[in-house]
Amino acid sequence: MAPPAQQVQLPERGLCEDVSFLRIQKTGSTSFGDAIINKMCKDSGMFHRAFWHMDYNIATQSSAGCVVTFLRDPVDRFISEFAMMRGPEQNYTYGQDQWDYHVLDQPRMRELMTKQPVEDALREFVDWPGNAGRNRQALYLLGFKRVACNRGCCGLCTLEYRRPGSDPGWFPIQVPERAVSNTPKQGAGGYPARQYSWEADHDSLLATTQANLLSLRAFGMTHCYEESLEVIAREVGWDPEKALRLAKGSRAFRASTSREAKAIKAKGKELAGDIRRLNRLDDELVSWALEQFRQRYGRSDGPYPGGAENSTCAPRGGLQQQLAMQSEVVKAELDLLVKDHKALVKMGETYGSFDPAGKAIFLDQVEAVESRWEVFISRFQLMGELNPDYVQQANSFLESSGLSVAGFRQLLREAHTAMRQDAEREALGG
Numbered sequence: 001m002a003p004p005a006q007q008v009q010l011p012e013r014g015l016c017e018d019v020s021f022l023r024i025q026k027t028g029s030t031s032f033g034d035a036i037i038n039k040m041c042k043d044s045g046m047f048h049r050a051f052w053h054m055d056y057n058i059a060t061q062s063s064a065g066c067v068v069t070f071l072r073d074p075v076d077r078f079i080s081e082f083a084m085m086r087g088p089e090q091n092y093t094y095g096q097d098q099w100d101y102h103v104l105d106q107p108r109m110r111e112l113m114t115k116q117p118v119e120d121a122l123r124e125f126v127d128w129p130g131n132a133g134r135n136r137q138a139l140y141l142l143g144f145k146r147v148a149c150n151r152g153c154c155g156l157c158t159l160e161y162r163r164p165g166s167d168p169g170w171f172p173i174q175v176p177e178r179a180v181s182n183t184p185k186q187g188a189g190g191y192p193a194r195q196y197s198w199e200a201d202h203d204s205l206l207a208t209t210q211a212n213l214l215s216l217r218a219f220g221m222t223h224c225y226e227e228s229l230e231v232i233a234r235e236v237g238w239d240p241e242k243a244l245r246l247a248k249g250s251r252a253f254r255a256s257t258s259r260e261a262k263a264i265k266a267k268g269k270e271l272a273g274d275i276r277r278l279n280r281l282d283d284e285l286v287s288w289a290l291e292q293f294r295q296r297y298g299r300s301d302g303p304y305p306g307g308a309e310n311s312t313c314a315p316r317g318g319l320q321q322q323l324a325m326q327s328e329v330v331k332a333e334l335d336l337l338v339k340d341h342k343a344l345v346k347m348g349e350t351y352g353s354f355d356p357a358g359k360a361i362f363l364d365q366v367e368a369v370e371s372r373w374e375v376f377i378s379r380f381q382l383m384g385e386l387n388p389d390y391v392q393q394a395n396s397f398l399e400s401s402g403l404s405v406a407g408f409r410q411l412l413r414e415a416h417t418a419m420r421q422d423a424e425r426e427a428l429g430g
Contacts, residue, residue: 006014015237016066016217019240021050022059024079025099025133027072028222029053036229036246039239050155053098055145061293065217068232071289072135072222072308074282075275075333079268081133082125083261085113096153103150105130118260119267132193135281142208145190152279157189198281214292219295221286222347231297269332273372278335337376341369356427363416363423370412 021037023029033050041048049062060066094101094109101109108130115121125131133140148156183412213219220228231246233240268275276283280362344365355363359419 015108016063017045017046018047018049018063018067019060019066019104019217020048020054020063022067022069022140023050023053024071024077024137025053025178026077026084028225029070031247032229036243039246040233043242044238044337046051046237048202052156053140054144054156055140055146058146058245059157060128060137060143060215063082066236067216067380068218068220068404069213069216070220070228071286072138074279074286075268075272076276077137077222077282078133078279079122079264082268083264085109086118086121086260086264087258093282095151096214097147097149097151097189098133098156099156100144100147102130102132102191102193103145104133105193118263122264122267122271126271130193132195135196135198135279138198138205138209138281138285139192139196141212141213141285142196142205144192144195147192148189150189157206158274164254168205189366206281209281209293210288213285213289218297219289221292228293251313270336272333273336277375296332315337334376337372341373344369356423359423359426360420365421367416 009211018039019035019041021029023033037050049059054062059069084090090113093099094113095106108128110130112121112125115124125133146157149155218232220232222228226244226247229243230240232238233243273300280408299307344362351359351362
């Protein structure tokens, strides 16, 4: 994993003249982009650009240093995106260029978004290489070449986003994001789902997303929306109390209670581990961003009252209950992990009766569960929020056996290697 980007000392900054919203799908962007930013900017005498899903390149080109964004748990975000594309708003999603699905992938998207049962459709969507929703938060913070403007909406392949006064032909219009009629179009356009090698270039991509996030004027975390809104308001120069009042009751999205929506939610819980692994870069980015939010905005000596210990984004000594356990998806992931672990322990009681191939398969499953535990716990370590009592008890137990954490892991690897070698010798002898 790449070393985290260094925290930067922010210079003194004046109020924003214009604000651009780096608008990532299903991160609370409708509430902020449609119901809050336009009214707050109007009241503050600022221009704004927030209507379309703008990536880092477009957002930073369209604002003189005042770009904001929101981040969300990647599993919740991914499932929410799939549900929206299957729901009543389907016509405003993947068929538009702002949702980043290449024209070659449109037939497959139409198939997946109508396929029944919906549980099978979600499974195939997770596995599909053309899925532009994979690591979408990292994709938008990296910036990417937009798909071709060959459909009815929305013209994001054009360089239509210009700052006020950036050229003599600029003039204020009611919706600055709308396409300029004489703006040249790109040719073939980009292929966002395939632009980055998420696994091969993981470390460098993570470092770039971290640096780009820190370069923004401000960012928020969807799971603590009101606190994040207060932070953004202060950073760009809005009245925080007015912004918070506006946010009350303005949350645009209400979870659907349809039979299909419930089926998607249930299947999402079952696939939570696979979805998190698919979005590994997003997962590490969001975990790291939460800690940065805490350091950057939640300081007890900082400009925002309350301090980190009172922050809903950064509770002390209880992150599992506050963040992870508030997410039904994460709870389901933990429940499934515990269930699989217990099943393996039970199965291991008859390990001696397995044939060599069965022993090899069992060891593969044990190592897979160990890897899942390591990833699950590492997310809390990245945020510095593992329960201190648990850490102390675990370390004390290992020390009583003369082991460190690294030594214990090495011992496990050696034991697994020895068991594999025994199984291989048994197979050859048979």
